[in-house]
Amino acid sequence: MTVSDKTTAPPKKLDGCVLTIGNFDGVHLGHRYILEQTLAKARLLGAEPVVMTFEPHPYKFFNPHEVHYLLLPFEEKYDLIRKAGIETIVVTEFTRDFAKMSPHEYARRILKELIGPSTIVVGNNFTFGRMASGDVSLLKSFAKEYGYNVVIAEPYVIGGKVVSSSRIRQHIRYGQVREAAGFLGYFPYIRGAVVTGTHRGTNILGIPTANIETGWELLPQNGVYAVRVSLEDGDLRGQYNGVADIGLNPTFGGHELKIEVHILDFTSDIVGRRIRVEFIEKIRDEIRFFTADELGQKIREDINIARNILSDRAGVPGKGMKV
Numbered sequence: 001m002t003v004s005d006k007t008t009a010p011p012k013k014l015d016g017c018v019l020t021i022g023n024f025d026g027v028h029l030g031h032r033y034i035l036e037q038t039l040a041k042a043r044l045l046g047a048e049p050v051v052m053t054f055e056p057h058p059y060k061f062f063n064p065h066e067v068h069y070l071l072l073p074f075e076e077k078y079d080l081i082r083k084a085g086i087e088t089i090v091v092t093e094f095t096r097d098f099a100k101m102s103p104h105e106y107a108r109r110i111l112k113e114l115i116g117p118s119t120i121v122v123g124n125n126f127t128f129g130r131m132a133s134g135d136v137s138l139l140k141s142f143a144k145e146y147g148y149n150v151v152i153a154e155p156y157v158i159g160g161k162v163v164s165s166s167r168i169r170q171h172i173r174y175g176q177v178r179e180a181a182g183f184l185g186y187f188p189y190i191r192g193a194v195v196t197g198t199h200r201g202t203n204i205l206g207i208p209t210a211n212i213e214t215g216w217e218l219l220p221q222n223g224v225y226a227v228r229v230s231l232e233d234g235d236l237r238g239q240y241n242g243v244a245d246i247g248l249n250p251t252f253g254g255h256e257l258k259i260e261v262h263i264l265d266f267t268s269d270i271v272g273r274r275i276r277v278e279f280i281e282k283i284r285d286e287i288r289f290f291t292a293d294e295l296g297q298k299i300r301e302d303i304n305i306a307r308n309i310l311s312d313r314a315g316v317p318g319k320g321m322k323v
Helices: 029-045 058-062 074-083 096-100 103-115 136-141 165-173 177-184 292-312
Strands: 018-021 049-055 088-093 119-123 149-153 189-195 210-213 223-231 238-247 258-263 274-285
Touching: 018 029, 029 049, 029 119, 029 149, 029 177, 049 074, 049 103, 058 096, 074 088, 119 136, 136 149, 165 177, 177 274, 210 274, 223 258, 223 292, 238 274, 238 292, 258 274, 274 292
Parallel strands: 018 049, 018 119, 049 088, 119 149
Antiparallel strands: 189 210, 189 274, 210 258, 223 238, 223 274, 238 258
16 A cells, blocks of 8 residues: 555455554654564464554644644655564544544444454554544453454553653653654654755855755754754765754844754755754754854854764664664
8 A cells, every 4th residue: 555545445355464553653662562563463373464554643633733743744654664564554544434433333344344353453552433432441342243352562661651652742842852762763853855045054154054844743942953964865875964953043033943954074065955864962952143153153063062972972772773
């Protein structure tokens, strides 16, 4: 099934599969624990592992004006699930009619008639049906009637804290990208295109920057970050170190949020290129300076700090995943 397919029909008959269901926003370590259990159970049974997820995210469906919620765009989530080892992903369009299904109707129409799993693997906080009124106890109560077994994955805990998308969102909103990485298993990142900017970095400060245009919803708190930059196309493809500024350019009286990246020891023109930016560690908050010279001096200090961070502390806390 392709990413663009928003359908309640799976690509093929999946009778006897091992199914896991969830939003999987971020595909963090807790999600990957569930995916790993799904894969292990499928191997044991000689069955196909399957993920069922939703588009749009139910929270986004009920809160359409919330523009800073999702950790990842849908396509990124889809790709990370596949990289975790599950190829078959059933994308169910979350509609008003779908949201109105009772838990019993959900179990009959979606689980039994649509997919037909032999085993369902879910987290202990799994809910389903109208107003999230069904829980794991109710899911189990339908098991005999609809012919499936239920495996409940316990919460994934790191340092006494349960890994959750909401906890990760909070860390990112506060600029705590290293803490977020400890729960994600990878550093928070964005993808986007390099667009033409004001050229202030080059012409006024002598520090060239790439201006990033992205569709990512949730960005780290405004400020300056040590980052890893990956150019994903063309002859300059590769990974570089850098410093990113997320903010309004208050020194120059800016009012529009911008993402600017200075790539260390790099002078090539990359306007129009696709770029990926990993946020490794926050260096400082956004500051309004009285002069461009003061700003330039501070940015040079930021660059030296970033060099130290990226040379000494760039490893992902916890269990890393190539993304």
